[in-house]
Amino acid sequence: MASKKSGKRLFCGMSYREVQQSNSARRSHLPKQDQQWLKENGYRNIGWDNVIKLHQKINDLLSTSDSDEPTLEELFLKADQIGSQYQTLEEIEAFNQALSKEVEAIANTIDQQFPDEEVEYIDYSQSSH
Secondary structure, three states, X not given: OOOOOOOOOOEOOEOHHHHHHHHHHXXXXXXXXXXXXXXXXXXXXXXXXXXHHHHHHXXXXXXXXXXXXXXXXXXXXXXXXXXXXXXXXXXXXHHHHHHHHHHHHHHHHHHHHOOOOXXXXXXXXXXXX
């Protein structure tokens, strides 16, 4: 007569069946391309090790698949584009001059704090083939 294991095996506080259900539900939120990639690369929802690997891979894909949201750079560019519609050419030019002065001051401060003391010699007397 086979004896039952005394402890129930859990992953992230979920039983085997709960992890499977979670994987199925979360997998359906992935784009079809990612779902197909999981299938082609052998990620299965059967067997403890496979279920855990699938769960972790779905986490990775869900964290990187937020491509619908714009990046911070895109938001700044869009804000600049919108803002420039409401400014005159003189205002834009004055801002750009002030910005270039500020950038130059920052660059000078960085150069003072981190001087480039290494001298570089370039020998042009030898010709390369």
